Amino acid sequence: SQINFAGMGPKLMKRRMRQKHVDQLRSMYTQARMAGVRMVACQMSMDIMGIPAVELLDGVEIGGVATYMEAASESGVNLFI
Secondary structure (H helix, E strand, O other): OOOOOOOOHHHHHHHHHHHOOOOOHHHHHHHHHHOOOOOEEEHHHHHHHOOOHHHOOOOOEEEOHHHHHHHHHHOOOOOOO
16 A cells, blocks of 8 residues: 555554454454455555555455445445445
8 A cells, every 4th residue: 555654554553453452354354254244345445545456355356336336235234434
């Protein structure tokens, strides 16, 4: 990502997560995938923030508004961040 606080972003986030006793991202991601959660990254947001697809975790899909709307209409629960 081009927005990472001069390289400090990931370190600051990991430290804050430890302080709040939050599981590591990989652990939460694995649990979500095992529960059948589908994750879709917004293509436009990725473009704006300079995040290449290779930086996404395995299994994360890339989509736009149409992809989100289709998934949301078929889902019992959805979250848009």
